[in-house]
Amino acid sequence: MNEPTVNRLLNGLSxxxxxxxxxxxxxxxxxxxxxxxxxxxxxxxxxxxxxxxVSLLNYTVDGASAEISVVGNEGVVGIAxxxxxxxxxxxxxxxxxxWAWQLPAQILRExxxxxxxxxxxxxxxxxxxxxxxxxxxxxxxxxSIDQQLCRWLLLSLDRLTGNKLTMTQELIAxxxxxRREGVTEAAGxxxxxxxxxxxxxxxxxxxxxKLLTLCCECYEVVKHETDRLEAY
Amino acid sequence: MNEPTVNRLLNGLSxxxxxxxxxxxxxxxxxxxxxxxxxxxxxxxxxxxxxxxVSLLNYTVDGASAEISVVGNEGVVGIAxxxxxxxxxxxxxxxxxxWAWQLPAQILRExxxxxxxxxxxxxxxxxxxxxxxxxxxxxxxxxSIDQQLCRWLLLSLDRLTGNKLTMTQELIAxxxxxRREGVTEAAGxxxxxxxxxxxxxxxxxxxxxKLLTLCCECYEVVKHETDRLEAY
DNA sequence: TTGAGTATGTGCGCTGGCGCACATATGGGA
DNA sequence: TCCCATATGTGCGCCAGCGCACATACTCAA
Numbered sequence: 001m002n003e004p005t006v007n008r009l010l011n012g013l014s015x016x017x018x019x020x021x022x023x024x025x026x027x028x029x030x031x032x033x034x035x036x037x038x039x040x041x042x043x044x045x046x047x048x049x050x051x052x053x054v055s056l057l058n059y060t061v062d063g064a065s066a067e068i069s070v071v072g073n074e075g076v077v078g079i080a081x082x083x084x085x086x087x088x089x090x091x092x093x094x095x096x097x098x099w100a101w102q103l104p105a106q107i108l109r110e111x112x113x114x115x116x117x118x119x120x121x122x123x124x125x126x127x128x129x130x131x132x133x134x135x136x137x138x139x140x141x142x143x144s145i146d147q148q149l150c151r152w153l154l155l156s157l158d159r160l161t162g163n164k165l166t167m168t169q170e171l172i173a174x175x176x177x178x179r180r181e182g183v184t185e186a187a188g189x190x191x192x193x194x195x196x197x198x199x200x201x202x203x204x205x206x207x208x209x210k211l212l213t214l215c216c217e218c219y220e221v222v223k224h225e226t227d228r229l230e231a232y
Numbered sequence: 233m234n235e236p237t238v239n240r241l242l243n244g245l246s247x248x249x250x251x252x253x254x255x256x257x258x259x260x261x262x263x264x265x266x267x268x269x270x271x272x273x274x275x276x277x278x279x280x281x282x283x284x285x286v287s288l289l290n291y292t293v294d295g296a297s298a299e300i301s302v303v304g305n306e307g308v309v310g311i312a313x314x315x316x317x318x319x320x321x322x323x324x325x326x327x328x329x330x331w332a333w334q335l336p337a338q339i340l341r342e343x344x345x346x347x348x349x350x351x352x353x354x355x356x357x358x359x360x361x362x363x364x365x366x367x368x369x370x371x372x373x374x375x376s377i378d379q380q381l382c383r384w385l386l387l388s389l390d391r392l393t394g395n396k397l398t399m400t401q402e403l404i405a406x407x408x409x410x411r412r413e414g415v416t417e418a419a420g421x422x423x424x425x426x427x428x429x430x431x432x433x434x435x436x437x438x439x440x441x442k443l444l445t446l447c448c449e450c451y452e453v454v455k456h457e458t459d460r461l462e463a464y
Numbered sequence: 465t466t467g468a469g470t471a472t473g474t475g476c477g478c479t480g481g482c483g484c485a486c487a488t489a490t491g492g493g494a
Numbered sequence: 495t496c497c498c499a500t501a502t503g504t505g506c507g508c509c510a511g512c513g514c515a516c517a518t519a520c521t522c523a524a
Contacts, residue, residue, distance in 0.1 A: 058370040061449045066373045068366045084352055085359040085460070089453055090366055116345060120316055127317035130362060134300045134322055137369035138290040141298045141409040144510075168471065177373040179512060184472060200471055200520055217293045221321055228317070376480075400501065411482060416502060432490055432501055 002027075004101050007048040007073045008230070009125055014117045021111055025101045030054075032166065036077055036092035043087060045102045046078035052098025053159045055175055058090045066140060066177030067152075069132045070095065072159025074226055075125050081105040082112040082122055095175065096156065096165060124229060131225040139218040140177065148176050149186045150215035153196070153205060155222065163205045190214075236333050239280040239305045240462075241357055246349045253343055257333045262286075264398065268309055268324035275319060277334045278310035284330025285391045287407055290322045298372060298409030299384075301364045302327065304391025306458055307357050313337040314344040314354055327407065328388065328397060356461060363457040371450040372409065380408050381418045382447035385428070385437060387454065395437045422446075 004022050005011035013021070030036075030052045037043050039059065047054065054071045068090060071077050080088045111118050139148055152175060156165055169187060173180040187203075190196045195211055197204040205211060212219070236254050237243040245253070262268075262284050269275050271291065279286065286303045300322060303309050312320045343350050371380055384407060388397055401419060405412040419435075422428045427443055429436040437443060444451070 056366075058366050060370060060374050064370075064374045066370045068369050079362075080359060082355070083359040083362075084356040085363075085457075088359075088366075089363050089457065113348060123314070124316040126358075127312060127315040127320070130311075130315075130365065131317075131321050133362065133365045133369060134288075134290050134320075137300050137365060137372055138292060138296075138298045138409070140369055141372040142292050142296045170471075177370070180472085181474085181513090182511065184474085185511095188473075198472085225317075225321065402501075412502085413483090413504085414481065416504085417481095420503080430502085 004048070006050045007076075007101060009074065009076055009121060010048050010101065012121050012229075014115065017111055017115050017118045021103065021107060024107045025103055027099060028102045029099045030094045030097060032094055032097040033171075034094040036094070037087075039089050039091045040087050043078045043080050043105055045104050046076055046081050046108050047092075048076050048101040048103070049073050049159075050099050050101065051161065052094055052100055053096035053156060054100075055093050055095040056090050057093055057175070064177060065174050066136075067175040068136055069129055070155055070159070071129075074159070074229060075129065076122070078105070079122070079126050079129065081108055082119075083126070095171070096160060096167070128225045128229055132222045135218045135221050139216060143216045143218065145176065145178050145182045146186045146189065146214065147216040147218075148178075149183065149190070150211050151219040151222075152176060153203070154208070154211060154215060154219045157205055157208065158223065158226075163208070165203050165205075166201060167203060168201045236280070238282045239308075239333060241306065241308055241353060242280050242333065244353050244461075246347065249343055249347050249350045253335065253339060256339045257335055259331060260334045261331045262326045262329060264326055264329040265403075266326040268326070269319075271321050271323045272319050275310045275312050275337055277336050278308055278313050278340050279324075280308050280333040280335070281305050281391075282331050282333065283393065284326055284332055285328035285388060286332075287325050287327040288322050289325055289407070296409060297406050298368075299407040300368055301361055302387055302391070303361070306391070306461060307361065308354070310337070311354070311358050311361065313340055314351075315358070327403070328392060328399070360457045360461055364454045367450045367453050371448060375448045375450065377408065377410050377414045378418045378421065378446065379448040379450075380410075381415065381422070382443050383451040383454075384408060385435070386440070386443060386447060386451045389437055389440065390455065390458075395440070397435050397437075398433060399435060400433045 004025050036047055036054060049072050054077045055067045056069045057065050058068050059065050077092050080086060112122060169183040170180045173183045187198055191198050195207045197206055236257050268279055268286060281304050286309045287299045288301045289297050290300050291297045309324050312318060344354060401415040402412045405415045419430055423430050427439045429438055
């Protein structure tokens, strides 16, 4: 599928909006680790993931990091463009390689201001994103690495086709804001239970159901908020 | 001061907006601990704090909590009303008693859709709120209770007149999502250093400058985002 | 085929924060 | 005035996660 509508947010726009916007869309291949924007940097274009996943990360002054939310084909990266802040104090990094549609910030901004339906769609998505951030905050505080790894795997899986992801433990550790060794240990447990198969940067989820039972509720809460977007 | 304009967000609206909205505003006294809305509950009216502080809290299934952001007279409680979600998966609790202006959800929604300037103001505020949530998430992950207590005190202080707050250690612990004993210990250190004076539910901040030096950067980051709201 | 670079496994000792069990202090109401 | 609910202080033992130091194991390119 090579249509802009592979992104569900784009797909949900009115026909009028699509007519105005789609001609400005550019396809972009996004390799693993690509930084879409830096913390504090002005955002010149927004990104609508097709089959890739983008993480929004915050950093402390001494370099520690944590993922505050994750964006797949249900959403858009660069909400600051229409929220009016110009920039955000976080970094957007490609967590799973793939491609996406990109749109000049100005085009989206105009459509946002000019079309109530588009605005509604974007704000509803933003609301879900906020819910995800809030849940991530509490998950950070109260849940174990084991649980958080499960949450992270499930959230990633939902945004991919298939059950395989390309991702080193080192990178997962950065996302969760924990030590790499902690991820090794947690992943080892899951592997021993036959839930995942791990191999040098490639994870295959073998038993999604068991994964769910080991996960904290945070995944369900976030998923519920994301699913609400479909029911419009 | 008894004008709606004590709330800086209301104050920043256009004269036209004020004319349309202000007649619907109702003054409400908000006692400590008052719950403005529950997690998942529809929000029937929005609250513009005057001299009170409202915390947005998330909970885990087993009752553990964490504050994800705090709202004073720079903002509004109930963004779901214009973000389109109807409800949010978090609870809003009065953290510092005082009064606020309340407005029926429908009135704000209409103004949001009908007036671009109002919309811009509300979205810019929401953007700052998002930044605060993101910073809280990473502070939860990486910083000590000592540091977080300093951040919390400073954020509260900025939203109050004077340097005294009425707040038990138990409640602070709920906000930070830590044990009450942990707060006792952290507060004890600050007291010993002569930075605060503690007395059964009343805290007086004696040395704001020293408090800043003990705090993590998270306070400054959040403050910076909030301050940007003034420069319009 | 081999070596270098990268990814993962493992074993320490350390510490912050937890859960629990109390001791004490305080202040408002009967 | 006294009492009791509430707030705070303190001392355990415990453990998840950290920082560090390595020992492998895999993969790709020369």
